[in-house]
Amino acid sequence: MSGDRKDSGKPKGIATRLAEGGRRLEWTMPVVNPPVWRGSTHLFANDAEREKALGKIGDGQFFYGRHGSPTQWALSEALTEIEPGAAGTVLYPSGVAAIAGALMAVLRPGDVLLVTDNAYDPSRAMATGLLTDFGVEARFFDPMDTDGFAAAICERTRAVLFENPGSLTMEVCDVPALTAIAREHGVISLIDNTWASPIGFPALERGCDIAIMSLTKHVGGHSDLLLGSASAGAKYYPRLKRTAQALGQVVSPDDAALALRGLRTMKVRLEQSTRSALAIAEWLKARPEVAHVLCPPLPGSPGHEIWARDFTGGCGLFTFILEGRTPQHRSRFVDALEHFGIGYSWGGYESLALPFDPESIRTDSPWPPAGWNEGDRLGIRLSIGLEDTNDLIADCEQAFAIMDTE
Incomplete structure (x- = not known):
């Protein structure tokens, strides 16, 4: 464990790192969890201490609330400990803010940013909106075309943004091969690794x-x-840290404390939701109403071979495609679900269903993919939570029955 707590120095498993990360004795004192340190102003005992702190501004140094406190430092340190190869972690007030902050840390006017064509919609909007306003040109590429990736890189290409798998259409690209090509050309590789987290995909190592x-x-x-x-x-x-400070990025200590609490149980929640998702995906695969199941951990699903090679875990997020149905059929199915909420986000303890149509936002990779029937276009993304698996399957079964009832 960090700080003054006993630590044998032996390598620790991921579950131990999740349980112990960030719990320095000077931050937790006699309690298990770091307290919630709320405060904008940090006081110094004397002017000499203030002067001394000026030269040490950073993680673990009281100075001013915008630079954090033990609550935020503990979360940053814990996240760093579960990301092999990381020297540090910067916190942001949202996932989109993290993407924006990371991109702005490495891009300059005149640069070209390559963006995976299956990216999260806010990432696409950021690339073609905010970054364009700052003089950065965004170009999209097919993440599955490894052989053609080098041709997408030009002399102005500064960075590439991956998302693996795509959080809607679930393509699993060959990140080690693509990042090797990027590195050969001096291009910085960034990845939205929310789906698997470092537990399932050690992105820096890849x-x-x-x-x-x-x-x-x-x-x-x-x-x-x-x-x-x-x-x-x-x-x-x-x-990253310098840019975040320049932009005034700071997170609430209350939210940091909630994230620390969630971090301790993340492995067991991911394992449970993955098991449940696989069972539901297998069941959906056999349904006549379903044309395709897009679930990387599912054997036979597109991208499963690369997933099995590069990943050590999954999560409860996957997609299925209705066979030969209309948008009205899809709406009836989603509306009939009792245990699934209708909403954005995912990864919570509750299950969610989200209809989606990616065709309108794809520019450099085909949707639907080659070989699919013309009518296989309507997607539904499921985020599987911690409910009983059999209850979720029964819920989908009754929703299918209602879907085909005019």
Whole structure:
């Protein structure tokens, strides 16, 4: 464990790191969890201490509330400990803020940013809106075309943003191969790693330079906070921290405390939701109403071979495609669900269903994919929570019956 607590120095498993990360004795004192340190003003015993602190501004140094307190420092340290290869982690008030902050740390006017074509919609909007306003040109690429990736890189390409798998259409790209190509061309690799987290996909070890997460999802786990993070090695962590401070990015200590609480149980929640998702995906695969199940941990699902090679875990988020139905059929199915809420986000303890139509936002990769029937277009994304698996299957079964009732 960190700080003055006993630590044998032996390598620790992920569950131990999740349980112990960030619990320095000077931060927790005699209690298990770091207290919630609320405060904008930090006081100094004398002017000499104030002068001394000026040269040590950073994690673990009281100075001013915007630079954090033990509650935020503990969360940053714990996240760093579960991300192999990370030198540090910067916190942001949302996942989108983390993506924006990380991109702004590495991009300059005139740069080209490559963006995976299956990216989260706010990432696409940021690339074609905010970053364009700052003189950055965004270009989209097909994440499944590994052989053609090098051709997408030009002399102005500064960075590439991956998302693996895509959080709607679930493509699993070959990140180690793609990041190796990027590195050969001097291009910085960033990844939105929210789906698997470092528990399931150690992104820095797989070749990425900066790993981004929406802590709102699996880390929080209870649908009651908004937070984001970006972790990096020694080369890019100082730049992330410097940019975040320049932008005035700071997170609430109350939200940091909630994220720390969620972090301790994240592994067991992910394992349970993954098991349940696999059982439901298998059941859906056999349904006549379903044309395709897009679930990377499911054998036979698109991308499963790369997932099995590169990932050590999954989560409860996957997609299925209705066969030959209309938008009205899909709406009836979703409306009939009793145990699934209708809403955005995912990774909480409750199950969610979200209809989606990615065709209108794809620019460089085909949707529907080649080989699918023309009518196989209507997607439903499920986020599987911690309810009883059999109850969720029964819920989907009764919703299918209602779906086909005119």
